[in-house]
Amino acid sequence: MNTLPELRRKFRSVWPLLDERTRRIMAANEAVSLGFGGISVVHRACGLSRRAIAKGVREIQEGIVPSEGRIRCPGAGRKSITVSDPRLLDALEEMIDGQTRGDPQSPLRWICKSTRAIARQLGRNKHPVSHAKVAQILHDLNYSLQSNRKTEEGTDHPDRDAQFRHINAAVKRRLAQGIPVISVDTKKKELIGNYNNAGQQWLPAKQPKKVQGHDFPSPEVPRAYPYGIYDLGRNAGFVNVGTDHDTGEFAVASIRGWWHFEGRRLYPDTATLLITADGGGSNGSRLRLWKLELQKFADQTGMCLSVCHFPPGTSKWNKIEHRLFSFITSNWRGEPLRDYETIVNLIARTTTAKGLKVTCRLDRRKYPTGRKVSDEEMKRINVERNKFHGDWNYVIRPKATERS
Known part of the structure; x- marks a missing residue:
């Protein structure tokens, strides 16, 4: 099999079933079997870049096997924004610190500013970040966006x-x-x-602790x-x-x-x-x-x-x-x-x-x-x-x- 249409049909039938690495290995295997110029032919047939196919060829030749459960080698991919911008978390917490309020019976904290407003302010402070990432970071920090009526606690003092x-x-x-x-x-x-x-804690099924009520101690x-x-x-x-x-x-x-x-x-x-x-x-x-x-x-x-x-x-x-x-x-x-x-x-x-x-x-x-x-x-x-x-x-x- 060496015609472009035949290769395209072959790739099209199995492509949705493969992940990033297995696609690369399959394409590289076809390129090796075609010999000289095989990488270019396979590139046109499946759409993978020549660089990715060449990487697959090296993996086949060197017998590289990834760690179990991984597609990429450890450390691959873009670094987290909190790693590339280590001051981001401090800048975020410092900016919203004056706006937070909390409940002594809950580990959550609340913030009334929208994530888009926070992202714009961080951008002006030389910490560019998307509003979606701001929402993710706030969630990781145990913040939750609440409506303004949550600020009411009895009669507000004018000062x-x-x-x-x-x-x-x-x-x-x-x-x-x-x-x-x-x-x-x-x-x-x-x-x-x-x-x-x-509250609740993990215990063997159907074996709750026996306790007294304390409505009228x-x-x-x-x-x-x-x-x-x-x-x-x-x-x-x-x-x-x-x-x-x-x-x-x-x-x-x-x-x-x-x-x-x-x-x-x-x-x-x-x-x-x-x-x-x-x-x-x-x-x-x-x-x-x-x-x-x-x-x-x-x-x-x-x-x-x-x-x-x-x-x-x-x-x-x-x-x-x-x-x-x-x-x-x-x-x-x-x-x-x-x-x-x-x-x-x-x-x-x-x-x-x-x-x-x-x-x-x-x-x-x-x-x-x-x-x-x-x-x-x-x-x-x-x-x-x-x-x-x-x-x-x-x-x-x-x-x-x-x-x-």
């Missing part, structure tokens, strides 16, 4: 967005200066015992209060699991524990600490005990404590919610929290693909409720309020120079 920008600017400025920035909050209290824990049932400190600059978490009550004293004791166990070793020369916190709870902007205990902490360490609170109803924007707590919840889903040691071990084993590391300790100290802070005690707090919403943004300076 909500301005406070977000204020916090964002303060955090970026401190991180650029090498000053530690921590995001703090209390995770929801957990019942200790063989109680149902939301007895007051005597022990509870755990995980208070988290997330270090934004180092992607590291520290969780202090309390066994008594979630009070302002407990919140600051948790921050003090982070400082003694990790902070002072990681930031030996810092004179300032920036804390971002919710507007309510044990670290609320109106809680007197929180500020009084912060004053004690400042006096003990000699540090200036700069605090920024998120506006009411916006706790989901706090970084700790979707960078630490959501992964803790995912890690222990479906696992009954039978005792305090189980909680500590599960939290300490929490990791992410981006290298999150979590330290966890158990705090059995007593933190009584009902502590009243008098006006006289409040006057002794060395607080400097920011010109913009001093109730949300303030600095507590040490009254003593002795550091512990």
Whole structure:
């Protein structure tokens, strides 16, 4: 067989059944059988390039066999855009960081900008990329595009967005200066015992774990209060699991524990600490005990404590919610929290693909409720309020120079 029409009929009958490599090998085999000029004849008959056919001839002559399950040799094909442009991921996350919001019970984050708008902005920043690739990268980073109504959380404060920008600017400025920035909050209290824990895990078929419901737990049932400190600059978490009550004293004791166990070793020369916190709870902007205990902490360490609170109803924007707590919840889903040691071990084993590391300790100290802070005690707090919403943004300076 050496006529062009016959070769075309032969190739046409089997071509749809072959992959890239087998097409190349078949064409090369025909070219070898034709002898001199065979590559050109086969090229006209099947449409493969002369280079591809010549490559197939070399593979036949050298007996090259690809790895099992592969068509091309390892390393073939175009490099991923994240490899050819290693700054792309950082540029993408930096650009949309101020637009993100998250749910403390989910590892997802949400972004309102369209992928086309993001791709155009990246192109203007010398990171050309298609909107389809942006969507793929965002999906890989656990982002999801949601409708604008998801931003509503109760009644919006008129200065909500301005406070977000204020916090964002303060955090970026401190991180650029090498000053530690921590995001703090209390995770929801957990019942200790063989109680149902939301979520599923892989178990032998039809052998679910038997647990109790906890719709109306007895007051005597022990509870755990995980208070988290997330270090934004180092992607590291520290969780202090309390066994008594979630009070302002407990919140600051948790921050003090982070400082003694990790902070002072990681930031030996810092004179300032920036804390971002919710507007309510044990670290609320109106809680007197929180500020009084912060004053004690400042006096003990000699540090200036700069605090920024998120506006009411916006706790989901706090970084700790979707960078630490959501992964803790995912890690222990479906696992009954039978005792305090189980909680500590599960939290300490929490990791992410981006290298999150979590330290966890158990705090059995007593933190009584009902502590009243008098006006006289409040006057002794060395607080400097920011010109913009001093109730949300303030600095507590040490009254003593002795550091512990």
